[in-house]
Amino acid sequence: MTAPKALVAGNWKMNGLKASASELSKLNTLIQEKGAKCDVLICPPYTLINTFVSLNAKNVSIGAQDCHMNMSGAHTGDISAEMICDLGCEYIIVGHSERRADHGESNEIVKAKAVAAQSVGATAIICVGETIEQREAGQALQVVTTQVKASIPDSAKVENTIIAYEPVWAIGTGHTPTTGDVEEVHQAVRDVLQSRFGDAGRNIRILYGGSVKASNALELMSVKNVNGALVGGASLKADDFYGIISAYDKIG
Numbered sequence: 001m002t003a004p005k006a007l008v009a010g011n012w013k014m015n016g017l018k019a020s021a022s023e024l025s026k027l028n029t030l031i032q033e034k035g036a037k038c039d040v041l042i043c044p045p046y047t048l049i050n051t052f053v054s055l056n057a058k059n060v061s062i063g064a065q066d067c068h069m070n071m072s073g074a075h076t077g078d079i080s081a082e083m084i085c086d087l088g089c090e091y092i093i094v095g096h097s098e099r100r101a102d103h104g105e106s107n108e109i110v111k112a113k114a115v116a117a118q119s120v121g122a123t124a125i126i127c128v129g130e131t132i133e134q135r136e137a138g139q140a141l142q143v144v145t146t147q148v149k150a151s152i153p154d155s156a157k158v159e160n161t162i163i164a165y166e167p168v169w170a171i172g173t174g175h176t177p178t179t180g181d182v183e184e185v186h187q188a189v190r191d192v193l194q195s196r197f198g199d200a201g202r203n204i205r206i207l208y209g210g211s212v213k214a215s216n217a218l219e220l221m222s223v224k225n226v227n228g229a230l231v232g233g234a235s236l237k238a239d240d241f242y243g244i245i246s247a248y249d250k251i252g
């Protein structure tokens, strides 16, 4: 069975100003000239989505980092999935651990946001991951599989759903799990997906995220059931991000 095509996705978080569009142009040119064996996505802050989409960078999809669960209404400061798609985005990250922690987003809220994203034709990138306390208590598998079960809607399909396993303690810290630990969690997520969605569950992409950089990308991306990366800090500069993308030149 062939693995699903990998996706290397950049989450810019609350970083980037108009001038950062030059990094997107540079990334697009790097891919144009040197190639990419994976799909490539950048999720800038909302303020840059229109600028980035307007650049028409053919080698890089543009997505958003979150959406509201409702399509419109009295939700001051929020942005709906419909508004995001209206700008030309194809992907929306939901349930990032920073949103779960900073905004109290439960699995139920994350699931509702995933449904909102899917309902307007976007692919929901649903994030899950354990804290360091949970890992040290031997609860990582149970925490992650519980999050996956409760955050994925029944409407999940290969075309509209991606899971991102991001251990909270690995995000922005420079620490990464062992490849054995990554494999164990990704296999557990795959098992949940297969038992719930059958064939589709075999092909829904599962990304790894947490301190991925050019120097560790090949090792992490080569792990079984790792179908790409969700990258924070190392996605901000085109050269760094392309270093991760190019790991796929060496992965069969």
Ligand code: PEP
Binding pocket: 011, 013, 166, 170, 171, 172, 173, 209, 210, 211, 212, 230, 231, 232, 233, 234
């Ligand atoms: C993230 O924010 O999703 C992430 C993985 O960040 P970093 O790559 O900086 O650890």
